[in-house]
Amino acid sequence: MSHETTTSQDLDPGRFGRFGGRYVPETLVNALDELERAYREAMEDPGFRAEVDLLLKDFVGRPTPFHVAERLSDHVGGARIWLKREDLAHTGAHKINNTIGQAVLAKRMGKTRIIAETGAGQHGVATATACARLGLQCEVYMGAEDVRRQALNVFRMKLLGATVHTVDSGSRTLKDATNEAMRDWMGSVGATHYILGSVVGPHPFPTIVRDFQSVIGRECREQCLDAMNALPDMIVACVGGGSNAAGIFYPFVEDTEVGLHGIEAGGRSDAPGQHAAPLAHGEPGVLHGSLSYVLQDEWGQTMPVHSCSAGLDYPGVGPEHSWWKDTGRVTYSSIDDDEALKAFQLFSRTEGIIPALETAHAVAGALKVAATMNANQNLVINVSGRGDKDVVEVMRLLGEH
Amino acid sequence: MPYITAGDPPKPDLSTLIVGMADAGADIIEIGIPFSDPIADGPVIASAMFRSLEAGMTPAGVFAEVKKARASTDIALVGMVSDSIVAHADRGRFVAQAAEAGFDGLIVPDADTRDLGDLQEACKTHGLTLTLLVAPMSTGARQREIVEHSSGFIYLLARAGVTGERQDAPDIAGRMSELRALTDLPIGVGFGIATAEHVTAVGASADGAIVGSALVRRLHEAHEAGEDVGTAAHDFVKGLQTSP
Numbered sequence: 001m002s003h004e005t006t007t008s009q010d011l012d013p014g015r016f017g018r019f020g021g022r023y024v025p026e027t028l029v030n031a032l033d034e035l036e037r038a039y040r041e042a043m044e045d046p047g048f049r050a051e052v053d054l055l056l057k058d059f060v061g062r063p064t065p066f067h068v069a070e071r072l073s074d075h076v077g078g079a080r081i082w083l084k085r086e087d088l089a090h091t092g093a094h095k096i097n098n099t100i101g102q103a104v105l106a107k108r109m110g111k112t113r114i115i116a117e118t119g120a121g122q123h124g125v126a127t128a129t130a131c132a133r134l135g136l137q138c139e140v141y142m143g144a145e146d147v148r149r150q151a152l153n154v155f156r157m158k159l160l161g162a163t164v165h166t167v168d169s170g171s172r173t174l175k176d177a178t179n180e181a182m183r184d185w186m187g188s189v190g191a192t193h194y195i196l197g198s199v200v201g202p203h204p205f206p207t208i209v210r211d212f213q214s215v216i217g218r219e220c221r222e223q224c225l226d227a228m229n230a231l232p233d234m235i236v237a238c239v240g241g242g243s244n245a246a247g248i249f250y251p252f253v254e255d256t257e258v259g260l261h262g263i264e265a266g267g268r269s270d271a272p273g274q275h276a277a278p279l280a281h282g283e284p285g286v287l288h289g290s291l292s293y294v295l296q297d298e299w300g301q302t303m304p305v306h307s308c309s310a311g312l313d314y315p316g317v318g319p320e321h322s323w324w325k326d327t328g329r330v331t332y333s334s335i336d337d338d339e340a341l342k343a344f345q346l347f348s349r350t351e352g353i354i355p356a357l358e359t360a361h362a363v364a365g366a367l368k369v370a371a372t373m374n375a376n377q378n379l380v381i382n383v384s385g386r387g388d389k390d391v392v393e394v395m396r397l398l399g400e401h
Numbered sequence: 402m403p404y405i406t407a408g409d410p411p412k413p414d415l416s417t418l419i420v421g422m423a424d425a426g427a428d429i430i431e432i433g434i435p436f437s438d439p440i441a442d443g444p445v446i447a448s449a450m451f452r453s454l455e456a457g458m459t460p461a462g463v464f465a466e467v468k469k470a471r472a473s474t475d476i477a478l479v480g481m482v483s484d485s486i487v488a489h490a491d492r493g494r495f496v497a498q499a500a501e502a503g504f505d506g507l508i509v510p511d512a513d514t515r516d517l518g519d520l521q522e523a524c525k526t527h528g529l530t531l532t533l534l535v536a537p538m539s540t541g542a543r544q545r546e547i548v549e550h551s552s553g554f555i556y557l558l559a560r561a562g563v564t565g566e567r568q569d570a571p572d573i574a575g576r577m578s579e580l581r582a583l584t585d586l587p588i589g590v591g592f593g594i595a596t597a598e599h600v601t602a603v604g605a606s607a608d609g610a611i612v613g614s615a616l617v618r619r620l621h622e623a624h625e626a627g628e629d630v631g632t633a634a635h636d637f638v639k640g641l642q643t644s645p
Contacts, residue, residue, distance in 0.1 A: 015515075021513040021515060021516075022513050022514070023484050023485070023511050023512065023513050024440075024511055025440065025441040025510050025511050025534065025536075026510065026533070026534040026535060026536040026539060026547075026558065027441075027536040027537075027538065027558060027561050027562070029536070029538075029539065029543060030536070030538040030539060030540060030543070031538070169444075169447060169448070169451065170437065170438070170451060175438065179438050179439075179440050182440040183440055183441075183442075183443070183562075183563045186440075186441065186561060186562050186563055187561055187562030187563065188562075189538075189561065285485060285488070285489055286483075286484055286485040286488055286489075286511075287438060287485065288438070288440075289511075291488075291513075296485075296489060299459050299460055299461075299486060299489065300436075300485050300486040300488070300489025300490070301436065301437040301454060301486075302437040302438055
């Protein structure tokens with residue numbers, strides 16, 4: 001089964017089984033071909049890899065720590081829980097792994113201007129940071145609703161020299177910010193690179209982003225072997241578009257003894273429009289250039305979504321996750337807003353880590369999974385980001401309760 | 402070739418607008434089927450799509466209106482539709498419904514190369530033409546691939562970027578001759594064609610000019626101002642016509 005997973009891409013580049021592909025206006029086809037070529041050449045160039053690795057080490061602070069969560073493990077009384085600390089990467093989340101890689105690639109391609117979409121603002125901040133470090137012009141598209149929820153990150157991006165465009169169309173969240181970034185790119189493709197922030201979008205983006213994020217899983221694999229002299233029994237990560245999950249899962253996909261579990265945003269309920277869980281409730285469809293599970297109505301129109309977490313508030317998911325779901329390699333389930341808020345507080349108190357609301361979904365899911373396991377088993381949570389950006393929103397949400 | 406977004410403005414019905422524009426002398430009418438995430442469209446058409454969806458327009462609604470219009474006109478009607486909608490259930494079923502309603506062809510701007518064969522086959526089976534887009538940066542090999550899967554006419558994008566009005570007429574002569582060498586199909590040019598002058602300029606080398614955003618904006622303004630939208634559409638199309 002895992003063998004199939006890796007060969008699916010060798011047979012048809014850009015596809016993960018039947019998922020993925022390139023459903024874009026013709027104007028972008030040549031740009032995506034060019035990007036694919038440039039990416040392949042770069043990855044074969046030891047100089048490129050060395051430049052990215054050095055930035056990840058010195059600027060981002062990699063490798064990120066890996067340690068046991070003593071008190072959370074005791075609290076659950078099941079598996080021994082370990083934490084992969086992406087929240088300690090520079091800018092406070094895993095997003096920087098991808099933006100550094102793509103920004104170096106963009107420079108190599110001779111691009112001078114970078115655009116990006118952002119939901120929670122973490123990818124926008126990570127993009128603005130990489131651009132500041134490498135001297136690239138940066139413009140970020142962000143939905144009006146997210147600009148409100150994540151005001152601090154908007155200011156951060158501005159401090160880093162980026163221009164933030166508020167997107168007022170459609171649902172005014174991540175989906176619409178992505179539309180707007182793609183529109184910009186259609187007219188600016190000569191000098192501009194679009195740094196997509198998750199494992200979504202047209203080929204080659206899902207592959208590029210997964211590869212740059214796989215540093216998480218590669219480090220984690222070594223750290224597990226050092227710390228427990230074995231591979232973990234289970235890895236849990238949250239899934240919006242799915243980049244942190246793809247990054248930690250991918251290097252373990254062939255190790256079928258390692259269970260992989262993705263957590264989607266269950267929102268308020270299972271009713272249409274009240275959650276953001278396309279793998280649980282969606283159907284295969286096309287959004288933002290690739291075929292994947294999507295929350296769509298009977299006509300293929302994208303449905304509204306809800307999650308307390310701006311980073312998970314997205315109606316689609318990366319095509320490789322759809323493939324992993326269909327092949328059964330990864331198990332996916334949902335955590336609702338209330339469970340995530342409780343885990344947010346519990347994690348803060350037991351581990352001294354205020355997690356991002358996105359990460360709180362992974363923590364809540366891990367608590368359930370760990371409870372079904374025994375003390376000799378090891379479960380890893382990918383702590384994808386820190387929660388500083390969310391404290392104002394959580395204060396508001398707790399006030400309502 | 403006028404383009405309108407189905408369902409915007411809400412009145413008069415799409416069928417009435419179609420008949421009115423046919424009477425005004427349109428050669429082919431392009432009908433945009435609204436989609437929730439139209440990434441190739443600029444603010445004018447994207448907003449029209451959001452308004453139309455908000456008002457409850459669906460592909461079934463578009464089909465019903467086209468069927469109604471067919472009682473009064475035999476003008477060529479092509480649907481512009483995202484592959485997200487076509488592929489959602491089943492490409493064959495969508496194409497069959499479009500043909501049954503009375504469409505003569507479809508324009509699909511964002512299909513994956515892998516699915517072009519399926520799409521072409523479905524259109525052929527149901528007697529519809531399939532129009533694909535050629536962009537300014539499409540390579541020679543890519544143009545051949547597009548031409549190979551197209552029927553009816555080829556849609557040449559006058560420029561990179563999204564739909565929307567521009568000041569100057571596009572310079573397409575070079576790309577037209579390149580494309581002519583590859584196909585005998587007629588070539589329509591769109592994106593940024595807004596005025597009768599643009600239509601004339603484009604007509605010097607192309608077989609048709611597609612005017613979208615300028616018309617969609619005009620109809621929305623007429624609706625907002627309480628004017629008769631049917632008359633506005635008729636007059637706008639009349640005004641685009643160039644003397645032979």
